[in-house]
Structure formats: C-alpha cells, structure tokens
Amino acid sequence: MTQCDILIKGGEVIDPSQNLRGVRDVAVFKGKIVALGESLTDYEPRHVIDACGLYVTPGLIDLHVHVYTHMPLGLNADSLCPAGGVTTMLDTGSAGSYNFAAFRRDDIDRAQTQVLGLVNLSCIGLIAYNLGELMDPRYADPEGVVRTIEEHPDVAIGVKIRAGAHIIGAGEQGRDHFLQAVSAARKSNTWLMVHIGECPMSIPDMLEHMEPGDCITHCFKGGSTRVLDDDNRVFEGVRTAAERGVIFDVGHGAGSFQWEVVEAALEQGFEPTTISTDLHRQNVHGPVYDMPATMSKFLMLGTPLERVIEMSTIGPARVLNRADELGTLKVGTVADIALLEKREGRFVFTDSYKQTRIGNELLVATATIRRGEIVPGGGGTRMRHMAEN
Numbered sequence: 001m002t003q004c005d006i007l008i009k010g011g012e013v014i015d016p017s018q019n020l021r022g023v024r025d026v027a028v029f030k031g032k033i034v035a036l037g038e039s040l041t042d043y044e045p046r047h048v049i050d051a052c053g054l055y056v057t058p059g060l061i062d063l064h065v066h067v068y069t070h071m072p073l074g075l076n077a078d079s080l081c082p083a084g085g086v087t088t089m090l091d092t093g094s095a096g097s098y099n100f101a102a103f104r105r106d107d108i109d110r111a112q113t114q115v116l117g118l119v120n121l122s123c124i125g126l127i128a129y130n131l132g133e134l135m136d137p138r139y140a141d142p143e144g145v146v147r148t149i150e151e152h153p154d155v156a157i158g159v160k161i162r163a164g165a166h167i168i169g170a171g172e173q174g175r176d177h178f179l180q181a182v183s184a185a186r187k188s189n190t191w192l193m194v195h196i197g198e199c200p201m202s203i204p205d206m207l208e209h210m211e212p213g214d215c216i217t218h219c220f221k222g223g224s225t226r227v228l229d230d231d232n233r234v235f236e237g238v239r240t241a242a243e244r245g246v247i248f249d250v251g252h253g254a255g256s257f258q259w260e261v262v263e264a265a266l267e268q269g270f271e272p273t274t275i276s277t278d279l280h281r282q283n284v285h286g287p288v289y290d291m292p293a294t295m296s297k298f299l300m301l302g303t304p305l306e307r308v309i310e311m312s313t314i315g316p317a318r319v320l321n322r323a324d325e326l327g328t329l330k331v332g333t334v335a336d337i338a339l340l341e342k343r344e345g346r347f348v349f350t351d352s353y354k355q356t357r358i359g360n361e362l363l364v365a366t367a368t369i370r371r372g373e374i375v376p377g378g379g380g381t382r383m384r385h386m387a388e389n
C-alpha cells in the first residue's frame with residue numbers, strides 16, 4: 001500500500017488540459033497530484049472524499065476579482081476560495097503604485113489562496129473607485145507601474161486600466177491614459193487588461209494597440225461600447241483580435257454582463273476566452289455570487305460543460321502564463337482541485353441589467369482542495385459518504 005493524504009474516489013473527472021472526461025480516482029500527497037486512474041486501490045489515504053455523482057475539475061481560476069480588503073469594494077480572498085472552488089485568483093487593479101506593497105503585505109501574503117495582481121495605472125488604484133481614479137491626470141503613474149512590477153515580480157504580473165470616460169477622462173485625456181497603460185505593459189514585459197466601460201475610444205480602435213496576451217474584460221457588457229456593432233454583429237476587429245490571441249474575458253460584475261450581448265455573440269460563434277466574476281462587495285450577493293454560478297449561466301446559454309470548465313481552468317492558466325502548473329490535474333502538478341455538484345431545477349439567472357433567464361442546471365462548489373489540503377467551508381459535503389444502495 002502506498003500512503004497518500006487524500007483520495008478522491010469515483011468522481012467524474014473533467015480536465016480539458018488533458019482532454020479527459022470520465023470516472024477516475026485522484027490521489028494527493030504532499031501538496032501534489034500523485035495519481036489519476038480508473039480505480040486507485042493500492043493507496044492508504046488519510047482522508048477519502050466520496051465524489052460519486054460530482055465533477056472533479058482542476059481548481060478554478062478566477063481572472064477578475066477584487067480582494068484588497070482596504071479598498072471599499074474588497075472581499076476576503078480566502079472566503080471566496082471554498083465558496084467558489086477557486087484556488088487561484090487575479091486581483092485586477094485594486095491597487096496602484098502607491099498601495100500595491102500594502103496590498104501585498106496585508107492581503108496577498110496573508111492569504112492561503114493564491115492571489116496574483118494587476119497594477120492599476122492610477123497610483124491610488126480603486127481606493128476612491130467612485131470618483132474615477134484617473135479623472136485627475138496627475139494620478140497616472142506609468143513609471144510606478146513598471147517599478148511595482150519589478151519589485152513584486154512573483155505576484156504583480158500585469159497592468160490594469162478601467163477605460164471608462166468617467167474614470168480616465170474623455171477625448172484626448174482618455175486616449176492618452178489608455179496609451180500610457182499600453183506602454184507600461186510593454187515596458188514591464190507583461191500584459192494589459194482593459195476594462196471596457198463607456199470608453200473614450202471604440203473597441204476596434206483600442207484593439208489596434210493590443211497584442212496577443214492582452215485582455216479585454218467585461219467583454220459582454222451593454223451600453224455604448226460593446227463588442228457588437230449597431231446591428232448586433234460582432235465587430236470584425238474583435239474577431240481578428242481574438243484570432244491573433246487577444247483575450248476576451250467575461251468579468252461579469254454588477255454592470256458588465258448583458259444577456260442580449262452574450263446571446264448575440266455566442267450565436268455568431270464568438271466565445272469568451274475566459275469566464276470570470278469581477279467579484280466585489282457590491283455583487284457577491286447577486287447578481288454574480290461566485291464562479292460556479294457564473295459558469296452555470298454559460299451552461300444555460302448552451303456552451304458545453306467541457307468548454308465551460310476549460311474557460312475556468314486551463315484557459316485562465318494560459319493567460320497567467322502558468323499552464324504547466326495550474327488549471328490541470330496532470331500528475332506532478334500542484335493539488336488544486338474543485339469538486340462541483342450539478343444541481344437540477346429551475347434557476348433564475350440575472351444579468352447585470354436586472355434581466356432574468358431560467359436555467360435548469362446550477363453548479364455549486366462542494367469541496368475544494370488547495371495545495372493538497374481540504375479547505376473548510378464551501379458546499380458542506382466534505383463529510384459526504386454515499387451508501388452503496
């Protein structure tokens with residue numbers, strides 16, 4: 001018999017990084033996945049998780065959250081982990097050059113959950129998010145962004161700008177700020193995430209400056225700046241940008257996900273690269289809730305389950321440049337694992353514009369394993385042991 005810490009038995013493993021879907025056991029030892037097989041009988045585990053009837057996936061990766069707790073909108077990273085099966089999350093510009101070190105000290109380094117961050121072009125980040133962090137151009141600090149990334153290369157991995165005219169200014173001022181964010185990403189050899197709001201530039205215009213690996217978040221928002229033209233056709237420039245490797249991220253949020261837009265885009269064969277939540281204090285109790293609820297909306301819209309898992313695991317791992325270690329259940333990789341339950345019923349799903357749709361499936365995180373340890377909390381089925389009959 002071989003020792004292991006956790007044996008997850010009988011779940012339906014879905015791991016798009018290996019094109020794998022089927023009933024498998026997973027063994028975890030010393031923080032790593034040590035075996036994945038149809039029936040692992042020669043292991044002596046400390047803990048057994050009965051996963052019959054559950055999906056076993058790589059730990060989910062949420063590419064858009066706000067977990068800087070000194071920021072008014074900030075949530076606690078470690079509570080989001082078991083709530084959503086999320087083992088890695090990217091904070092998108094809650095902090096800028098003046099407060100990233102404090103964010104790191106007080107939140108990133110204290111969290112058990114892996115938190116990475118993008119540095120806001122505004123030196124104050126989102127501390128006064130409601131005032132518009134770049135309405136005063138003196139707050140733009142491209143050199144500070146580059147310096148911050150140099151000082152925190154393990155956790156500060158890119159640049160963020162919220163490109164709304166009421167946030168970064170209209171006309172030339174807005175355009176200037178956008179270009180400063182682009183150049184900070186180039187100078188730091190990282191990538192840029194652009195929040196699209198009511199932008200001072202059109203999306204095709206911004207995309208001309210964006211390179212493979214750069215990202216548009218809130219890609220299914222409504223309003224004046226959309227990925228669709230006035231006839232609800234996906235912009236040609238959006239399609240070609242996606243083809244050349246620009247990332248289109250969901251970033252659901254409280255104001256950035258509209259059924260009409262996502263339905264029109266999917267109908268025309270335009271899928272997002274990654275599913276993410278934009279979770280913060282004002283949407284965590286609806287309409288967003290958590291990562292599995294956001295994924296469930298795509299199931300309702302007809303995206304196949306394997307694709308939805310891919311967009312929430314290996315897809316974002318690639319964006320983070322960590323596809324070798326994250327978003328996968330390959331033997332030898334870190335044991336970040338989500339157990340998801342599919343509940344069936346008639347569920348009301350709400351977009352960011354208070355419009356509803358009815359879906360028949362709701363994914364719920366029932367247990368989460370983070371770096372080889374079972375995380376307390378979540379869906380409450382960690383003690384789940386099903387009788388044979």
Ligand SMILES: [Zn+2]
Pocket residue numbers: 064065066092278
């Ligand atoms: Zn956000």
